[in-house]
Amino acid sequence: MQRNLDAEIWERFKRGDEEAFSYIFDTYHLALCEYGQRFTSDEFLVRDSIQDVFFELARKKDRLSPTDNILFYLLKSLRIKIFANIRKSHRIAETELDDERIDAFRLSYSTEVNPEEKELRLDLVADALNQLPPRLKETIYLKFYKNLSNKEVAEVMQVNYQSVGNSVQKAIAKLKKILDTSCESILLFLQTAIP
Template sequence: MKTSEKEIIRGLKKGDESTFVYLFNEYYVSLCAYSQKYVGRKDVAEEIVSDIFFSIWENRKKLKINTSLKSYLFKSVVNNSLYYLRKLEKENKLKEFFSDREVNNIEFSFSPEEVLEQSIIKNNISEKIEEAVNRLPEQQKKAFKLKRFEGKKNKEIAELMGLSIKTVEMHLSKAMLKLREDLKNSLPDFLFFILFKSL
């Protein structure tokens, strides 16, 4: 079977189904595992990767890959996974998506050791965020907690704190910059973006 990336791409463009099956079998499992690191759910990761392969086949004749085929596939997984999370964020469903109920539904796809490791990582991230928030100046910390943890709107925060909306926005902006600096070595960029995007 073809192993050269150029041959694989050439085969795809010609509509060679055996080439597509080879590509699918070669990368599907690893791509799903990679996507799952972002979205946290096996079923969603499989859907994302399946959509990528479907898109490749549907657009095979005009397929343009400027990097290696492997890099192209993994980059596509990253982009599609982050797009999925941003879409959930816009629909205010991200918290529900990562709720304990959802996590419990997918724990069977991991070994007990992996479940424990994920729990430790989750707790460590939560602790680091809490510590960073508590280090913020008092006004920034109060505004941030009202926004992030209580879901208050800027107008409501302004009323509760006796400040103007502009001042609240300034405190939130400064809080986000300070948190990004404090968490840059412990919180992945994509996770920071998802957690604090709405501020």
């Protein structure tokens, strides 16, 4: 249902419908801010990158590909833009920009509304997730926070499809070891507890 709505709104936007553009901005702006701030603590760079994404969308709307998942399209565009802006602002060659040259991909969890036991488990999993390398954290975030398919995660992160599955398996194995629990309980937790 959501994918049909996204496809319809996207087509309206591409035809110049300003209400559709406003809807896209209003609906996804906060999710983009949240995603961008996981790469860098430079709020201005994140805001500028988001602004650049929306400016380019508006400028190139008649040449955009169709999509039935607007969030996926925007996350992919924002990630590319953030890395380009980081390279530009720090004068870093593309080959030199790796996980060590940017702030670590950060995950955080809100436990304010959960019962005490779930809060404790959430804190333990959050601590364990934050022990993962940035690429694995980003994969978990896109896969479980944003409910993207492996194919969509691969496109957003600009990696091949198989490496997403491998990254998810590697992250779960590391979490299993850190938390000393089963893979099933980690998957269940990731699918139900992440906001």
